[in-house]
Amino acid sequence: MENLIQYFPGYDIRKNVRLADYTNTRVGGPADWAFWPKTIAQVKTVIEELHASDRALPITVLGNASNLIITDDGLRGLVIFLTDLAEIQVVEQTITASAGAAIIDVARVAQQNGLTGLEWAAGIPGSVGGAVYMNAGAYGGQVDSVVSTIEVLTRTGEIKSITNADLAFAYRHSAVQETGDIILSATFALELGDKAAIDAMMEDFNTRRASKQPLEFPSCGSVFKRPVGYFAGKLIMDADLQGYTIGGAQVSTKHAGFIVNRGTASATDYIQVIRHVQQVVAEKYGVTLETEVRILGEQ
Structure with a gap:
């Protein structure tokens, strides 16, 4: 597959793409190839052809690239x-x-x-696929409470439907993380609600986000999962790590659970800040902070 552009004529496939241009952190090295499908049929064709090829490429599927860090070496194969x-x-x-x-x-x-059930998602920057993949949530709501079914494409090219009960939802987890299926769509089962109440709730959530989160800087969102019995942000704040900086990556002075790009950060800066925070919190409080953010690429 030396030239995917010739192999899939008419498809929006580009070579040596700078991934920092497409991630919320504004960091990340190059992709060997990147593909923006216009239809599900295009996705299916590419997956089937690459699966059948004796020179199959690694494949990474992304949406808005909001809750992830791509390393400075980038991603091999096709994104x-x-x-x-x-x-x-x-x-x-x-x-x-x-x-x-x-x-x-x-x-x-x-x-x-006038449908209620998704108010909590009013300010989440991710895609539907990403939200389902990680069972995203905020302010007491989660994907698993509203998704009824999803449609996926398997890595062999089969399209199938999966129900909520078979998605093994847990905190920041879904079964898709193990299967490697590509999420194509999701159906949300909602309820009729009072539109004024829905409007007020969404406005409240967005106001809270704006006041508490460092939305003025690029970031990967909440970096760490919530440890049982603790809040990650408070542990980091109590460890006096707010403002801790390596290169251009900084533990936010506005919300300790975020690491922001002050303008010159590399993925390596981000990862080093994450590792330092984990080490200090473990030493001071005996708590292991697990990353919620996905780190993709060689480290």
Whole structure:
């Protein structure tokens, strides 16, 4: 597969793509190849062809690349960005959204149609696929409470539907993390609500986010999972790590659970800050901070 552009004529495939241009952290090395499919049929064709090839490439599937860090060495093989697959459909009290749709847009569509259940997603910057993959949540809500089914493409090219019960949802976990299936869409089962109450709740959540989170800087969102019995941000703050900086990556002075790019950060800076925070918190409090953010690429 020396030249994917010739192998898949007419597809939006590019060579040696700078991934920092597409991540929320604004860091990350190059991808050998990047692909922006316009249809599910295009995704299926590429996956089937590469699976059948005796020179198959590593494949990484991304949406908005919001809750991840890509290393400075980048990603080998093919990176598939699903952001052009962003259709959102409403049928009575359900919303079906393509994997590349922003979860915040799905929440807005629910709001416009007087449907309640997705207010918590009003300010989450990730895609539908990413939200399902990691069972995203905020302010007491989670994906697992509203998703009824998802549609996936297996790595052999089969399209199938998976129900909520078979997704093994847990805190920041879904079964897709083990299967490697590519999420194509998700259907959300919502309830009719009072539109004024929905509007007020979403406005409240967005106001709280703006006041507490460092939205003025690039970041990967919440870096660490919540340890049982603790709050990661408070542990980091109590360890006097707010403002700790390596290169251009800094533990946010506004919210200790975030690491921001002050403008010149590399992925290595980010990873070194993460490791230092984990080490100090473990030494001071005996608590292991597990990353919520995904780190992709060689370290």
